[in-house]
Amino acid sequence: MSESILEVQNLEVFYGNAQAIHGISLTIEQGELLSLIGSNGAGKSTLFKSICGMVRPRSGTINFKGQTTAGLSPARITEMGIAMVPEGRRLFRSLSVEENLILGGYVRRPGPWTLQKVYDVFPILKERKDYPATSLSGGQQQMVAIGRALMSNPELLLLDELSLGLAPVVIKDIYELLPKILGEGMATILVEQDVTRAMQVSDHFVCMLEGRISLSGQSDAFSHDEISAAYFGT
Amino acid sequence: MEWINVIVQGVLIGGLYALFAAGLSLIFGVMRLVNIAHGDFIVGAAYLAMVTITMTGLHPLLSLVIVVPLMAAIGYAIQLGLLNRVLGDDILPPLIVTFGLSIILQNVLLTTFSADSQKLNAGALEIGSIPVLPGVDIGYMPLLTFVAAVAIIAGLQFLFYRTSMGRAFRATSDDGEIAQIMGLDNRKVFAWAMALSMAVVAVAGVFLAIRANFDPFMGPSRLIFGFEAVIIGGLGNLWGTLIGGIILGVAQGIGAQIDPGWQLLAGHIAFLVILAVKPRGLFPRID
Amino acid sequence: MQHATITRSTQASRIAGILALCFLVYIGAAPWWAGSADLRLITEILFYLALASMWNLLAGYAGLISVGQHAYVGLGGYLMFSCVLFLGMNPLWSIPVAGVAGALISIPVAWLVFRLKGPYFAIGTWVVAEVFRLSAAQMSSVGGGSGLSIPVAVMRDLGRKPDREMLIYFTAFALCVGAILLVYFLLRSRVGLALTAIRDNEVASSSLGVKIGRIKLFVYVAAAAVTTMIGALIFVTKLRISPDAAFSVNDWTVFVIFIVVIGGIGTIEGPIIGTLLFFLLREFLADLGAIYLMILGAMAIGIMLAAPKGLWGLLVSRYDFSIFPVGYRVRR
Ligand SMILES: Nc1ncnc2c1ncn2[C@@H]1O[C@H](COP(=O)(O)OP(=O)(O)OP(=O)(O)O)[C@@H](O)[C@H]1O
Numbered sequence: 001m002s003e004s005i006l007e008v009q010n011l012e013v014f015y016g017n018a019q020a021i022h023g024i025s026l027t028i029e030q031g032e033l034l035s036l037i038g039s040n041g042a043g044k045s046t047l048f049k050s051i052c053g054m055v056r057p058r059s060g061t062i063n064f065k066g067q068t069t070a071g072l073s074p075a076r077i078t079e080m081g082i083a084m085v086p087e088g089r090r091l092f093r094s095l096s097v098e099e100n101l102i103l104g105g106y107v108r109r110p111g112p113w114t115l116q117k118v119y120d121v122f123p124i125l126k127e128r129k130d131y132p133a134t135s136l137s138g139g140q141q142q143m144v145a146i147g148r149a150l151m152s153n154p155e156l157l158l159l160d161e162l163s164l165g166l167a168p169v170v171i172k173d174i175y176e177l178l179p180k181i182l183g184e185g186m187a188t189i190l191v192e193q194d195v196t197r198a199m200q201v202s203d204h205f206v207c208m209l210e211g212r213i214s215l216s217g218q219s220d221a222f223s224h225d226e227i228s229a230a231y232f233g234t
Numbered sequence: 235m236e237w238i239n240v241i242v243q244g245v246l247i248g249g250l251y252a253l254f255a256a257g258l259s260l261i262f263g264v265m266r267l268v269n270i271a272h273g274d275f276i277v278g279a280a281y282l283a284m285v286t287i288t289m290t291g292l293h294p295l296l297s298l299v300i301v302v303p304l305m306a307a308i309g310y311a312i313q314l315g316l317l318n319r320v321l322g323d324d325i326l327p328p329l330i331v332t333f334g335l336s337i338i339l340q341n342v343l344l345t346t347f348s349a350d351s352q353k354l355n356a357g358a359l360e361i362g363s364i365p366v367l368p369g370v371d372i373g374y375m376p377l378l379t380f381v382a383a384v385a386i387i388a389g390l391q392f393l394f395y396r397t398s399m400g401r402a403f404r405a406t407s408d409d410g411e412i413a414q415i416m417g418l419d420n421r422k423v424f425a426w427a428m429a430l431s432m433a434v435v436a437v438a439g440v441f442l443a444i445r446a447n448f449d450p451f452m453g454p455s456r457l458i459f460g461f462e463a464v465i466i467g468g469l470g471n472l473w474g475t476l477i478g479g480i481i482l483g484v485a486q487g488i489g490a491q492i493d494p495g496w497q498l499l500a501g502h503i504a505f506l507v508i509l510a511v512k513p514r515g516l517f518p519r520i521d
Numbered sequence: 522m523q524h525a526t527i528t529r530s531t532q533a534s535r536i537a538g539i540l541a542l543c544f545l546v547y548i549g550a551a552p553w554w555a556g557s558a559d560l561r562l563i564t565e566i567l568f569y570l571a572l573a574s575m576w577n578l579l580a581g582y583a584g585l586i587s588v589g590q591h592a593y594v595g596l597g598g599y600l601m602f603s604c605v606l607f608l609g610m611n612p613l614w615s616i617p618v619a620g621v622a623g624a625l626i627s628i629p630v631a632w633l634v635f636r637l638k639g640p641y642f643a644i645g646t647w648v649v650a651e652v653f654r655l656s657a658a659q660m661s662s663v664g665g666g667s668g669l670s671i672p673v674a675v676m677r678d679l680g681r682k683p684d685r686e687m688l689i690y691f692t693a694f695a696l697c698v699g700a701i702l703l704v705y706f707l708l709r710s711r712v713g714l715a716l717t718a719i720r721d722n723e724v725a726s727s728s729l730g731v732k733i734g735r736i737k738l739f740v741y742v743a744a745a746a747v748t749t750m751i752g753a754l755i756f757v758t759k760l761r762i763s764p765d766a767a768f769s770v771n772d773w774t775v776f777v778i779f780i781v782v783i784g785g786i787g788t789i790e791g792p793i794i795g796t797l798l799f800f801l802l803r804e805f806l807a808d809l810g811a812i813y814l815m816i817l818g819a820m821a822i823g824i825m826l827a828a829p830k831g832l833w834g835l836l837v838s839r840y841d842f843s844i845f846p847v848g849y850r851v852r853r
């Protein structure tokens with residue numbers, strides 16, 4: 001397991017008295033794309049927030065590049081090389097497109113991604129760079145959110161529901177750009193409601209149900225029925 | 235002519251009120267905190283200037299070189315050591331803490347400097363004036379205050395919208411959680427915002443102390459003037475504080491012209507009327 | 522879960538309740554055991570307890586953090602003076618009149634200050650109190666800036682001195698107990714349920730049809746009415762009124778807030794603990810003047826840092842009981 005970049009072990013997360021994650025363990029290798037699927041409230045976003053340090057797990061360990069992230073501030077964790085595209089994008093609404101991107105690079109990690117490179121991948125953002133970020137269309141806003149995450153040159157990228165609220169054509173466009181985005185050998189965990197698409201793009205997958213892992217493995221190793229049983233818990 | 239003079243003087247004093255308001259508006263914009271001790275810090279800065287002048291013999295305006303960084307450092311420390319620990323979803327704790335600070339500060343000033351009122355002497359600057367119309371003279375000091383207010387608001391505006399510090403302020407205000415995963419440290423961002431607010435407070439305090447008598451208990455009414463200017467101008471709008479300050483100053487001037495007892499009342503009434511007809515102020519920027 | 526009974530009270534809270542009742546009777550009988558000076562002190566304690574309970578209702582339950590309740594204390598004082606001087610009323614009968622007038626005046630005030638959100642609401646209420654104070658100073662019929670005194674003849678109508686003091690004491694006692702009972706029964710009513718829902722989740726409760734605005738208005742007006750009545754009675758005991766004394770932010774707002782916060786905001790018992798502690802401290806430290814105020818300020822800050830639920834909250838979290846059971850508990 002020497003190349004695994006992230007190792008989560010026996011993670012338990014609570015919101016007050018309510019337990020959102022019941023002992024989850026998973027690993028992801030360098031350069032791998034892992035799909036995380038599961039119905040609403042399964043705990044996918046909570047897992048992401050724990051990895052980023054936005055919520056503190058009650059027990060269990062998270063190791064990134066062999067180092068524990070326990071007790072580190074979200075800022076420190078970003079400096080170590082984890083970035084997230086949060087659910088619902090959450091762009092800074094009083095910042096322009098370009099300012100959002102610049103802020104994404106606040107930690108100044110060295111790497112391939114620069115403002116110029118983001119503009120090369122998403123030319124439309126260059127045209128709109130001085131617009132307030134939230135004045136853009138949904139798809140363009142998602143590009144800003146992706147670009148903002150890339151600007152920190154992460155080694156692990158967490159993508160939470162890229163297609164949320166977007167029209168099918170726009171979703172298709174974004175997924176077509178995905179190889180370009182991930183081409184640099186970044187490890188990625190992708191949360192996607194559209195299970196078929198998630199399986200298509202990923203190497204491995206993890207299916208969550210009510211805070212537990214109900215199925216995981218090679219993305220092409222299971223039948224539709226098996227996955228659907230794990231997804232709905234039937 | 236008399237009325238023109240009232241309005242001109244009202245506009246000029248509005249600059250001072252804008253200085254009271256700008257610091258308040260700034261920290262509310264960044265961290266949704268209303269510092270009830272804001273006015274007391276203004277008065278505290280006036281006393282700090284007084285002590286500096288007695289010790290060094292500097293001119294009151296030059297004392298800013300010492301008072302501004304000192305107040306900023308105090309603001310930074312109070313934010314890191316105290317206010318950050320009570321900021322959260324519940325608005326009560328920060329209100330009570332700054333309320334407590336207000337009472338403590340008033341009484342520290344009272345025991346240290348007594349209740350006697352004080353004034354800073356700026357020499358010739360206080361007497362000189364420019365005649366603009368027959369019966370309308372603009373004093374050097376009121377003019378200087380107004381110019382300082384415009385310059386400071388322009389500076390804050392630039393800092394807020396054109397610098398990386400301002401970007402950090404806006405991002406943290408928009409979404410503190412996400413700002414943190416971009417690598418910003420909210421607590422430090424807040425501390426810088428408070429430092430900046432207190433730097434403005436320092437300038438306001440020194441100008442206040444040159445223009446009028448001050449005593450340990452005049453803080454709360456300065457807080458109220460600043461607050462009224464913020465609301466009149468519109469939440470989150472820095473230039474709005476200048477307009478708010480001017481409206482307040484002119485209203486007070488007109489009130490005083492009718493009957494000296496009506497000076498303060500007229501200002502408050504102007505504020506309440508604007509609150510009644512435009513609850514979000516004249517030029518709101520945030521909700 | 523087999524047999525779950527839902528009750529409001531526990532064994533401990535019943536015993537505490539009985540003890541509290543005995544204490545209440547004892548305090549109510551004060552005119553028969555306390556000397557004149559002590560009686561005056563207890564009267565003052567009752568005033569503060571009543572004011573604190575009202576502020577607690579506003580800030581602790583309805584989330585309306587007002588720093589301008591001194592507006593209503595002063596208003597009550599001036600209304601009482603006006604009733605006595607211009608309408609020839611008995612000072613004590615003027616108290617209910619003041620209550621009604623206070624409620625009526627608080628409605629347009631609420632209409633204005635409710636436009637301000639959160640912390641700005643707080644300062645807005647302060648501005649209103651300033652307006653009241655400055656207006657009182659402009660009215661020459663009530664003495665303008667220097668104020669005026671109650672004519673001796675008016676007080677003589679209330680009886681000889683001991684009778685008068687007893688009468689005032691019982692009125693204060695009734696007002697204070699009434700204020701606490703008002704909070705208690707409000708919280709046990711549907712208003713209380715709605716307030717709890719609002720406190721737990723403003724968005725969810727508004728979608729459930731809880732009329733947040735109307736309930737907050739109701740609480741604001743009720744607190745204003747009671748505070749005005751207390752103000753009227755306070756100035757019956759003071760015999761003299763001036764704008765600065767009537768609308769004193771320190772006396773009627775700062776102290777009251779510190780009492781509630783130190784005792785424990787959001788509980789009925791908190792203001793009681795806070796008031797007792799406040800007067801205890803005052804007995805020992807009032808001579809220190811400014812330092813006393815600094816200590817109070819520091820205590821309020823300390824409480825917010827270390828135990829935001831106040832001293833009563835500390836006790837409850839340790840021993841889990843209450844004298845005024847307003848919540849429900851499930852027993853198995
Ligand atoms: N801030 C919060 N406070 C309390 N409970 C929360 C919070 N956020 C999430 N939860 C609860 O935790 C559980 C997991 O939520 P989470 O958002 O992680 O699910 P998810 O798998 O991302 O769902 P979705 O597909 O809807 O995004 C849910 O039961 C949710 O109600």
Ligand SMILES: [Mg+2]
Binds near residue numbers: 044045046087160
């Ligand atoms: Mg989610």
